[in-house]
Amino acid sequence: MSVENYYTPKPTRLGHLVLKVKDVQASVKFYQEVVGLSVSDWIDDRMVFMRASADHHDLALLQLPPDQLTQQDPLQSRIEHFSYRVESLEEMKQITEMLLARGVEIDRGLGRHGPGENTFIVFKDPDGNNVEFYSDMLQITQSAPYEASVWDSKVLHTFDQWQLKEFVVEPPERIKEILPE
Template identity: 55%
Template sequence: METLKPKRLGHMVLMVRDIQASCRFYTEVLGLQVSDWIGDKMVFLRAGTDHHDLALAELPADSPDRDDLPRYSRPGLEHFSYLVESEEEIERSVRVLQQHGVTIVRGIGRHGPGNNLFLVFKDPDGNNVEVYCEMTQIPQDGQHRAQVWERNLESFDQHRLERFVVPPPPHLVESKTGKS
């Protein structure tokens, strides 16, 4: 059977209790730079030129009862990712994952912050793994200004779920149709 063909380990997303405290830690202690925010609940950080190597997402206050995919009620890893060559490689990844019987969680989509294509799937232990490509590159000339994206469907997927190869979670479908 075919395999995926990642180029390198990419970024990761961590769930955190206090987004402001965590952002201060990663910028003031580790020296990362802020690329963008989604509202005041998610921040994208970089050490190099990739739009983000680390993103932090704040746990909702009522996280144990939240109907979300995936469901997180504690700090820790939400997903880690691997860079692939191209959009065609992401499309091929769908077929490879399906051949291997791997559960696809979300995607194919295109995030707002970072503008990268994404496809998320489960490993045997239930960890979320993402393959992505076409991430925005930010020159290290100090000219980049962080943007604050609205917390809406377009910041999650600019294609508005049209390219998803699996049914999207109900809360995303509701946000697409304007129902809440």
């Protein structure tokens, strides 16, 4: 298939960033007090979703595991992934088909997260960075308020509301560990 025959995504903006941090509690305090972000949700006490606007999150902070706190290579990225917003689930499906047709390595998806309720497909760029397309992010406004909650990382619904039924690749090992037998 020639390049002109592939679907071309139409991202509307840079969406959110997920950072791996040494101390998630200290980082939350910093991003609340210094940057002015609000907490939308937590996954256990290991991951927090924060926002500056109506999007459920534009920054998420992920606690580094204890064995990585002192072993972090300063040349290795602390970015878990960054994302681009697209308009619809239909476009997400077209993007997924395009990634598969092009042989792009898909890390996880197609799915719908619990926190934020957004659809997702995460894939690798040529340098191995995780890039995500997403749609349908929960909007938090004065007319649509939302109360932050804590999601359980041991429940598949937290990771994927669709229970992996739309996944086009094997789920990550951390997700396989919570699958019912």
